[in-house]
Amino acid sequence: MRLFAAVVPPGDRLDELGRVVDRLHRLPGADGIRWTSRPGWHLTLAFMGEVGDELLPELRVRLERAAHRTPAFSLRLHGGGHFGRRALWAGVAGDLDTLRLLAERSDAAARRAGVPMDEHRGYRAHLTVGRARGEGVPLGSFVEELDAVEGARWQVTELALVRSNLPVSGVRGERPRYETVAAWPLEGREGRSG
Numbered sequence: 031m032r033l034f035a036a037v038v039p040p041g042d043r044l045d046e047l048g049r050v051v052d053r054l055h056r057l058p059g060a061d062g063i064r065w066t067s068r069p070g071w072h073l074t075l076a077f078m079g080e081v082g083d084e085l086l087p088e089l090r091v092r093l094e095r096a097a098h099r100t101p102a103f104s105l106r107l108h109g110g111g112h113f114g115r116r117a118l119w120a121g122v123a124g125d126l127d128t129l130r131l132l133a134e135r136s137d138a139a140a141r142r143a144g145v146p147m148d149e150h151r152g153y154r155a156h157l158t159v160g161r162a163r164g165e166g167v168p169l170g171s172f173v174e175e176l177d178a179v180e181g182a183r184w185q186v187t188e189l190a191l192v193r194s195n196l197p198v199s200g201v202r203g204e205r206p207r208y209e210t211v212a213a214w215p216l217e218g219r220e221g222r223s224g
């Protein structure tokens with residue numbers, strides 16, 4: 031199955047972002063964007079891609095350990111932008127060091143469980159809200175609105191393992207796009223040690 035590790039913001043924080051994204055949906059040119067659906071909104075920590083069932087038990091043990099060693103921390107949605115000419119995202123601020131630590135530990139957990147992970151060049155936490163349907167779609171007005179995003183703080187208390195169901199062509203909405211298959215509490219007492 032296709033898997034990734036993620037932080038999932040709580041519902042009230044997603045509602046805040048939802049109000050901004052609802053405005054984006056009404057801007058001129060919004061039809062040129064494929065908007066991500068709100069129930070699936072997440073911050074990817076480590077993308078694993080297709081993982082064989084035989085690796086799952088070890089992957090779970092390793093991710094649980096990563097969560098166990100990492101303390102809960104606070105984040106807020108803050109600003110936004112675009113990657114290339116396609117991806118539109120909301121950013122985060124707060125304890126980004128611990129977020130990065132959790133991303134590194136999730137990556138290492140997957141690697142040690144035998145998942146072939148891509149070399150990642152510079153982790154940049156983001157929540158993807160849409161992708162342009164083509165390279166020529168002007169993104170400026172959307173980026174401007176996203177740049178002004180200021181969400182309230184929340185406490186990240188869990189590491190989630192999420193399954194990504196790629197849409198089967200011709201079959202829409204048959205399965206949820208993303209399903210949390212497991213989540214482990216963050217239980218560390220301090221940052222880099224342990």
Ligand code: ATP
Pocket residue numbers: 032034074076077148158194195196
């Ligand atoms: P789609 O691929 O249909 O546009 P998606 O990108 O949301 O949708 P996935 O490709 O399954 O779905 O990706 C799941 C999550 O992992 C998304 O947040 C995506 O941005 C992220 N992701 C996907 N591929 C990579 C990668 N190679 N490196 C880092 N993150 C990735």
Ligand code: MG
Pocket residue numbers: none
């Ligand atoms: Mg993708």
